[in-house]
Amino acid sequence: MKKNPIKLKSNSFTILVLYLFSNKMEKILSSLYEKMSKYSIFFQNTPLIVNISYLKKKIDLKKLKRKLFNIGILMVGVIGTTSNWIKIENKKEKIPIFLERKKNTDLFLDNINKKKLLL
Secondary structure (H helix, E strand, C coil), X not given: CCCCCCCCCCCCCCCEEEECCCXXXXXXXXXXXXXXXXXXXXXXXXXXXXXXXXXXXXXXXXXXXXXXXXXXXEEEEEECCCCHHHHHHHHHHCCCEECCCCCHHHHHHHHHHHHHHHC
């Protein structure tokens, strides 16, 4: 019998998430350099997801991805958006947009709140 050479399976991973509170590239990079100087080993060739949910203005994701790559950080995707601008601008760059999955506790609380509304 021939054995299948691959297997696809869902999995969970721990990955570093960079939360952005400013769209100013200089401020972001300056803060990152400061963190990297303290914890350099932690950041070497690190995959990272960028959370943009706190941004009030657009950010150049292509430029951010390039700048992060130049300092040894691999931006593997973006989280925290439902905005159309990122989908449109992202078509050329093809940065994956991840969806946040609710934690079990959040789902539990949502169900309790729904039941309260029904009472």
